Amino acid sequence: MQMTHATLRRPKPPRSKAVLNGIEHLIRRMLKKHKTPFMLIKRAVLEKQYERFRKCLPDVTPYYAIKANPHPSVIKSFLSLGTGFDVASASEMKEVLRLGASPSKIIFANTIKSPEDIAFAKKRGVRLLTFDNEPELYKIARHYPRARVLVRIKVANHGSVVELSLKFGADPEQAFFLLRKARALGLVPTGVSFHVGSQSKNVENYLQALEITAGIFDEAEENGLPLKIVDIGGGFPIQHFDNEIGINFERMAQAIKREMKERFGRNIKFIAEPGRFLVGPSGILVTQVIGRTFRNNKNYYYLNDGIYADFSGMIFDHARYEFKTLRRGQRFLSTLAGPTCDSLDTLSTNEEITELYVGDVVYVKNIGAYSSASATSGFNGFSPAKIILV
Ligand SMILES: *Cc1c(COP(=O)(O)O)cnc(C)c1O
Numbered sequence: 001m002q003m004t005h006a007t008l009r010r011p012k013p014p015r016s017k018a019v020l021n022g023i024e025h026l027i028r029r030m031l032k033k034h035k036t037p038f039m040l041i042k043r044a045v046l047e048k049q050y051e052r053f054r055k056c057l058p059d060v061t062p063y064y065a066i067k068a069n070p071h072p073s074v075i076k077s078f079l080s081l082g083t084g085f086d087v088a089s090a091s092e093m094k095e096v097l098r099l100g101a102s103p104s105k106i107i108f109a110n111t112i113k114s115p116e117d118i119a120f121a122k123k124r125g126v127r128l129l130t131f132d133n134e135p136e137l138y139k140i141a142r143h144y145p146r147a148r149v150l151v152r153i154k155v156a157n158h159g160s161v162v163e164l165s166l167k168f169g170a171d172p173e174q175a176f177f178l179l180r181k182a183r184a185l186g187l188v189p190t191g192v193s194f195h196v197g198s199q200s201k202n203v204e205n206y207l208q209a210l211e212i213t214a215g216i217f218d219e220a221e222e223n224g225l226p227l228k229i230v231d232i233g234g235g236f237p238i239q240h241f242d243n244e245i246g247i248n249f250e251r252m253a254q255a256i257k258r259e260m261k262e263r264f265g266r267n268i269k270f271i272a273e274p275g276r277f278l279v280g281p282s283g284i285l286v287t288q289v290i291g292r293t294f295r296n297n298k299n300y301y302y303l304n305d306g307i308y309a310d311f312s313g314m315i316f317d318h319a320r321y322e323f324k325t326l327r328r329g330q331r332f333l334s335t336l337a338g339p340t341c342d343s344l345d346t347l348s349t350n351e352e353i354t355e356l357y358v359g360d361v362v363y364v365k366n367i368g369a370y371s372s373a374s375a376t377s378g379f380n381g382f383s384p385a386k387i388i389l390v
Contacts (some may be wrong), residue, residue, distance in 0.1 A: 011359035024326055026390065027286050027363060035245060036288040036361070037305035041069075041368055043077055047281035050081045053236075053274060060262065060270040060368040065105050065234050066092055068275030068369040069283070073389045075099050076277065086234075090117040097124060104279035107231070109193070109273060111152050111168050120144040130193050130231070134181060138346040141185035144298035148190040149182050150231055151175045153216070155209040160197025160235060161318050169194065173313065175216045179225060190230030192216050198276060198317070198370075200235035203252040207259045214263035229269050232256070236277035240366045241322045249277065276369040283368025285310050285385060289360045290339060298349075299334040301356050306338010306345040309375040309384035310367070312345065317370035321345070326361045329354040340380040 003129070011149060021026065030040060053062055063084035070092065075085070075353035076099055084105035085096045098107060103125040108117075111132040121143040122130065124247045129144070131137055131230050132152045140147055154169030170178055196205035213230055220227050258271060291302040307310060313319035323336060331352040338345035375384035 007187070009167065014241055017159065020245070020326065023284060023363075027284070027326065030286070030388065030390070032362070034386065034388060036286055037303075037310060038217065038286050039310060039372055039387045040233040040284040040286065040383040041071070041074060041387060041389045042282045042284070043280075043389055045054045046074070047079045047081065047277045047370075049281060050078070050083065052249065053253075053272075053277065056250055057257060057270075059270070060232065060272045062104070062278070063109075063271055064274045064278055065109075065275030066096060066130075069279040069371075069373050070095065071372070071387045072099060073387070074279060076367075077389070080133050082273060083278075084271070086275070090114075090120040093117075093120065093124065093126060098105075103127065104221050106114060107150075107271070107273070108154075109357045111230075113139070115139060115143050118147075120239075122147070124154070128190070128229075128250065130176075132168055132181075134178065135180050137178065137185055137187065142185055145186050146188060148188040149179075150191045150229060151178050151182075151189070152193045152195070152217075153212065155194045155196055155212065156205050157197030158205055158217075159202035160205065162198035164195040164197045164235075172212045172216060176219045176225075177250040179216075179220060179227070180241070183225065187327070189225060189227065191227045191231065193231030193233060195233035195273070198235050201237045201247055202208065203255050205235070206232065206252070206256050206286045206345055210256070210259045210263055217264065217268070226287060228261075228267070229271060230264065232270060232272045234273045234275050234277070236272075237273050238276055238280040238366060238369075240320060280369035281366050283366065283371065285364045285367045286370065287362050287364075287385075289356050289358050289362065292356065292358060294336075299332060299353075299355065300337060301334060301353075301362070302337050302339060303347070304339050305385055306382070308340050308342075308379040309346060309382060310371045311338065311347055312374040312376070313367070313370040316374045317350075319348075319367075319370065321364045323351055323353065324365070325356060326355055326363075327354050327356060342380075357381070 017202045063086040064078045065086040088110035182189040194209045287303040287305040336347040
C-alpha cells in the first residue's frame with residue numbers, strides 16, 4: 001500500500017471488527033492483565049501431547065528433555081503427569097530435583113560430563129548416564145563407580161531440522177566394545193541410546209536406529225552381557241504452520257512400535273527423551289507492534305520481541321513461524337523485525353500481513369520449545385517474554 005507522510009506520522013487505527021477465534025479471545029483477555037511480550041503455555045496442550053505420546057507409544061516411558069523449555073511451571077506440569085526427566089548438566093539436575101523429581105526418574109543424557117557434574121549425579125542418586133567414548137568411561141568409573149550407563153550411538157539424521165549426531169554418538173561397531181569396557185571398569189552396562197535429530201519427520205531414521213540397536217543387543221547377549229534399556233531419544237516432530245503437511249506423529253509412532261515389537265524381547269524396557277513434541281505446541285507468543293515505517297517499498301513493523309529473545313529459535317533451532325494478527329483486512333507484503341539495533345534482528349522480509357498500527361498484536365503459535373529457553377537475558381535492554389501458564 002502506498003503510504004503518505006501524513007499517514008506515516010499519525011496513523012489512525014481503524015476499528016477492527018474481526019471475528020476472533022478461541023486463542024484470540026484468550027489473548028485479548030490476557031492483554032488486559034499482562035504487558036507484552038508474553039508467552040502463554042497452555043496446560044491442556046501439555047497434557048494432550050503427553051496423552052498422545054502415551055497412547056501411541058504405550059511401552060515407551062517419556063523423559064521430558066527440559067532443555068526444550070525449562071520453565072519451572074512446565075517442569076511441574078510434567079512432574080504431575082508422571083514423566084521422567086532428561087537433563088544435560090548438574091544445574092538442570094538440581095532444578096528438576098528441587099521441583100520434586102525422583103532421582104530414579106532422571107537420565108543424565110549428555111555424553112560429555114564434567115567430573116564435578118558426574119560426582120553430583122552420584123551424590124544425588126541419579127543412576128542412569130549416557131556416554132559415547134572410552135575416556136568418558138574412565139571418568140565416570142573414577143567419579144561414579146557402579147553407575148548404570150547407556151552407550152549413545154551415531155545414527156542417521158536424514159531430513160531432521162536439527163542435526164544431533166555430528167558431535168555425539170559412538171560408531172555402532174564400537175558399541176559392544178565400549179559396553180564391555182564399561183563392565184571391566186566396574187560400571188553397569190545397561191543399554192543403548194540414540195537421537196535421530198530434532199524435528200525428525202523421517203520415520204526411517206528411527207526404524208534404522210532400532211535395527212542397529214537390536215544388532216548390538218544380540219551381540220551383547222551372545223557374549224554374556226545382557227542389556228535392558230533402549231533409549232529412542234527425542235526428535236518427534238510438531239506442526240508449526242496451520243496448513244503444514246507431512247507430519248503425522250500417530251503414523252510414525254505406529255511404525256516405531258511395530259519395529260520395537262519385532263526386534264526386541266518382551267523383557268526390554270524402552271524410554272524416550274521427547275522435548276519439542278511435549279512442549280512446542282503449547283506455546284503462544286504474544287508481541288505488539290512498537291513502530292512502523294515504509295522502507296524498500298514495503299511496510300516494516302517493529303515488534304517488542306525478536307531474534308535475541310523469544311525468536312532465538314530462528315537461529316539456534318532453524319525454526320520458521322506463522323505470524324498472525326488480531327486485525328483482519330487486505331494483506332500486503334511486509335517485513336517484521338525485532339526491537340534491537342541489530343539488522344540480524346529481522347523476523348521475516350516477506351510476510352503477507354494486514355496493515356498494522358502501533359499497539360497491534362502479532363502472535364505466533366506452536367512456539368513453546370527452543371524459544372524462551374535460548375533467549376538472552378535482555379540484549380539492548382529488551383526483556384524476553386514473561387511465561388504464563390494458562
Ligand atoms: C535435545 C535433546 C533431546 C530432545 O530432543 P527433541 O527433538 O526436542 O525431542 C533429547 N535428548 C537429547 C540427548 C538431546 O540432546
